[in-house]
Amino acid sequence: xxxxxxxxxxxxxxxxxxxxxxxxxxxxxxxxxxxxxxxxxxxxxxxxxxxxxxxxxxxxxxxxxxxxxxxxxxxxxxxxxxxxxxxxxxxxxxxxxxxxxxxxxxxxxxxxxxxxxxxxxxxxxxxxxxxxxxxxxxxxxxxxxxxxxxxxxxxxxxxxxxxxxxxxxxxxxxxxxxxxxxxxxxxxxxxxxxxxxx
Amino acid sequence: xxxxxxxxxxxxxxxxxxxxxxxxxxxxxxxxxxxxxxxxxxxxxxxxxxxxxxxxxxxxxxxxxxxxxxxxxxxxxxxxxxxxxxxxxxxxxxxxxxxxxxxxxxxxxxxxxxxxxxxxxxxxxxxxxxxxxxxxxxxxxxxxxxxxxxxxxxxxxxxxxxxxxxxxxxxxxxxxxxxxxxxxxxxxxxxxxxxxxxxxxxxxxxxxxxxxxxxxxxxxxxxxxxxxxxxxxxxxxxxxxxxxxxxxxxxxxxxxxxxxxxxxxxxxxxxxxxxxxxxxxxxxxxxxxxxxxxxxxxxxxxxxxxxxxxxxxxxxxxxxxxxxxxxxxxxxxxxxxxxxxxxxxxxxxxxxxxxxxxxxxxxxxxxxxxxxxxxxxxxxxxxxxxxxxxxxxxxxxxxxxxxxxxxxxxxxxxxxxxxxxxxxxxxxxxxxxxxxxxxxxxxxxxxxxxxxxxxxxxxxxxxxxxxxxxxxxxxxxxxxxxxxxxxxxxxxxxxxxxxxxxxxxxxxxxxxxxxxxxxxxxxxxxxxxxxxxxxxx
Numbered sequence: 001x002x003x004x005x006x007x008x009x010x011x012x013x014x015x016x017x018x019x020x021x022x023x024x025x026x027x028x029x030x031x032x033x034x035x036x037x038x039x040x041x042x043x044x045x046x047x048x049x050x051x052x053x054x055x056x057x058x059x060x061x062x063x064x065x066x067x068x069x070x071x072x073x074x075x076x077x078x079x080x081x082x083x084x085x086x087x088x089x090x091x092x093x094x095x096x097x098x099x100x101x102x103x104x105x106x107x108x109x110x111x112x113x114x115x116x117x118x119x120x121x122x123x124x125x126x127x128x129x130x131x132x133x134x135x136x137x138x139x140x141x142x143x144x145x146x147x148x149x150x151x152x153x154x155x156x157x158x159x160x161x162x163x164x165x166x167x168x169x170x171x172x173x174x175x176x177x178x179x180x181x182x183x184x185x186x187x188x189x190x191x192x193x194x195x196x197x198x
Numbered sequence: 199x200x201x202x203x204x205x206x207x208x209x210x211x212x213x214x215x216x217x218x219x220x221x222x223x224x225x226x227x228x229x230x231x232x233x234x235x236x237x238x239x240x241x242x243x244x245x246x247x248x249x250x251x252x253x254x255x256x257x258x259x260x261x262x263x264x265x266x267x268x269x270x271x272x273x274x275x276x277x278x279x280x281x282x283x284x285x286x287x288x289x290x291x292x293x294x295x296x297x298x299x300x301x302x303x304x305x306x307x308x309x310x311x312x313x314x315x316x317x318x319x320x321x322x323x324x325x326x327x328x329x330x331x332x333x334x335x336x337x338x339x340x341x342x343x344x345x346x347x348x349x350x351x352x353x354x355x356x357x358x359x360x361x362x363x364x365x366x367x368x369x370x371x372x373x374x375x376x377x378x379x380x381x382x383x384x385x386x387x388x389x390x391x392x393x394x395x396x397x398x399x400x401x402x403x404x405x406x407x408x409x410x411x412x413x414x415x416x417x418x419x420x421x422x423x424x425x426x427x428x429x430x431x432x433x434x435x436x437x438x439x440x441x442x443x444x445x446x447x448x449x450x451x452x453x454x455x456x457x458x459x460x461x462x463x464x465x466x467x468x469x470x471x472x473x474x475x476x477x478x479x480x481x482x483x484x485x486x487x488x489x490x491x492x493x494x495x496x497x498x499x500x501x502x503x504x505x506x507x508x509x510x511x512x513x514x515x516x517x518x519x520x521x522x523x524x525x526x527x528x529x530x531x532x533x534x535x536x537x538x539x540x541x542x543x544x545x546x547x548x549x550x551x552x553x554x555x556x557x558x559x560x561x562x563x564x565x566x567x568x569x570x571x572x573x574x575x576x577x578x579x580x581x582x583x584x585x586x587x588x589x590x591x592x593x594x595x596x597x598x599x600x601x602x603x604x605x606x607x608x609x610x611x612x613x614x615x616x617x618x619x620x621x622x623x624x625x626x627x628x629x630x631x632x633x634x635x636x637x638x639x640x641x642x643x644x645x646x647x648x649x650x651x652x653x654x655x656x657x658x659x660x661x662x663x664x665x666x667x668x669x670x671x672x673x674x675x676x677x678x679x680x681x682x683x684x685x686x687x688x689x690x691x692x693x694x695x696x697x698x699x700x701x702x703x704x705x706x707x708x709x710x711x712x713x714x715x716x717x718x719x720x721x722x723x724x725x726x727x728x729x730x731x732x733x734x735x
Contacts, residue, residue, distance in 0.1 A: 009310045009385040016377045016411055023415035027449055031423070031434060034445060117431035126433075126440025133432035133439075137423070 007171040014175040035130045042127020047198040055195035065094035066184040079167045207715035227312035233298030243285040250278040255672040271655035272341035279344025284368040291464035302707040305388025310381040318374035328364030348435035348446035352428045366421040369414045376410030390725035397705045397729040402467030405495035409456045417453030451502035459498040465602030475703040476552040477544025480730040483536045490529035497526045507578045523573035550624045554605030565593030586646025612696030616713040619689035631678030637671025
């Protein structure tokens with residue numbers, strides 16, 4: 001069979017897939033808003049326990065990584081393979097730093113016995129249980145998406161390295177960028193919901 | 199490609215690719231072969247699900263214990279529901295006939311993403327494996343029913359985790375198929391085929407694909423929450439931890455009601471292909487058919503609350519959901535009206551697919567009208583969770599989608615296999631199937647109306663008569679299914695060769711040989727006429 005290439009089709013496909021991702025998190029945002037509405041005081045108090053500094057640093061990291069991935073697409077279009085690889089490498093490193101921060105943030109919470117099902121949690125109110133349940137579930141699902149995004153970007157990195165992606169064939173690269181922006185965008189919503197609205 | 203010009207291209211069945219034997223099928227990215235993979239998987243699970251149903255009907259033939267323990271009965275209706283909903287009717291028409299026919303009907307060589315298409319079949323198989331594991335591993339099979347209602351779904355000792363994950367994975371497969379179809383229809387229609395020259399089956403697949411895409415993620419995340427609830431003790435839906443079980447029901451039905459339209463829209467699409475062909479007339483009100491498809495897909499999102507009239511909702515919510523439920527009946531009625539009007543003054547050719555289409559219209563109308571009974575608040579309070587509901591949704595899901603599936607099977611069979619089936623046996627099968635179906639489900643309306651609850655393995659003596667009739671209907675129905683499937687199986691091997699267009703159909707799939715060649719078209723056709731143009735005949 002002859003190969004058939006349609007970049008517009010793959011981009012439409014990616015946008016549709018992003019739509020499903022948004023709805024996946026959309027379900028969680030609904031759950032969050034309902035429980036916040038029902039437990040306003042508890043959510044207000046519990047949010048104070050999260051570290052705003054770590055959250056802010058992670059937000060900055062993701063925003064910068066989104067910029068680098070976008071710039072790498074421009075670099076590929078301008079036939080600058082080396083710079084594109086450098087920018088993608090930076091994106092991967094930033095993504096990993098985000099995960100490391102997340103690991104320590106979760107680790108400290110778990111050390112203080114703040115995790116679902118712990119005895120400390122059982123003694124606290126239901127609002128706290130829900131807040132931290134949502135916190136772990138939503139940031140956990142988001143971290144999973146970061147990992148998927150990193151794998152995706154690593155694949156693109158390898159394909160640029162092998163010259164399979166070039167200035168006239170970069171649909172996959174753009175799709176990886178789109179996915180990474182979505183992961184970033186979801187964090188932009190998670191950050192205020194858990195850290196800032198206190 | 200020049201070597202092909204001398205000899206005709208091999209059909210997709212005979213084609214010899216890189217791989218041999220079964221690998222030529224399970225590693226093929228040809229949309230037609232993938233359609234066949236789905237067909238055989240779906241028929242397998244349909245037969246398993248039907249046998250489970252038959253055994254449940256054996257249990258219900260007399261009050262008290264007949265052939266199985268109560269817990270076995272619970273496990274049976276759960277597995278019956280999971281298999282029939284997630285593994286049979288949701289993928290049913292889109293994955294089988296959509297995959298096989300959509301590219302041909304719009305004049306394309308394949309779907310937009312052939313490898314993704316094959317991947318979605320593997321995802322489907324993975325989902326099935328998880329469901330199977332749930333039956334044999336752990337503390338015993340799941341017993342919640344296919345709805346996995348909280349909080350029981352994380353309190354029961356049954357082995358829920360693989361079942362819930364299996365449903366999640368099956369949903370993912372459905373999303374990928376939908377995504378693929380939308381892009382295919384946007385990018386790959388043949389030159390000249392504007393949106394309003396597209397046949398109606400692709401149109402319904404389009405509406406369906408959007409529902410698959412927009413509704414499935416919501417149930418996906420909900421099922422993940424149930425998984426988290428069971429493994430991490432998180433408490434989203436657990437009242438003792440502050441969660442709200444009613445919220446689970448909302449999130450579940452936000453998907454699972456639109457899922458009903460995933461099942462029924464392509465069924466309506468198949469019927470909309472069959473009726474013009476056998477009436478030798480263009481479909482009546484083509485644009486209304488398209489508009490009603492999209493209207494059903496759209497309004498279908500906003501009626502989920504009618505599954506929860508007795509669960510506890512505000513009065514305003516109750517009225518709103520009830521009104522919206524009545525609204526969704528309007529586009530469905532438009533379709534029935536247009537089908538009947540298409541036949542009016544047509545030159546009707548009484549063939550097996552046409553009989554199936556007629557049977558479909560009848561059972562679909564019974565299912566639709568009883569849906570309105572359930573959609574009205576006062577009646578619902580009385581009928582909720584009774585056999586009336588079971589009868590209603592079997593009339594829609596089995597009667598609607600199932601009849602349309604067999605209608606489509608008998609309509610496109612010569613195209614798919616290049617052979618014709620035995621019409622006498624096919625009609626005998628249909629008659630048995632129809633009589634069995636009516637005998638099985640009609641008494642359930644009465645039983646439910648009299649107050650027999652669903653999902654109970656035992657019942658009061660007053661319900662005995664109705665249950666005997668219903669159980670006997672199940673035997674006739676199974677006999678009908680057996681006749682139909684054996685006949686199709688035999689004919690696929692030994693039937694007389696079929697011509698390219700045995701029914702006089704006008705859509706593009708009838709312009710290619712039966713069975714279609716690997717690349718579908720030697721040259722992509724240019725479309726100049728509407729899909730059902732009989733003006734020349």
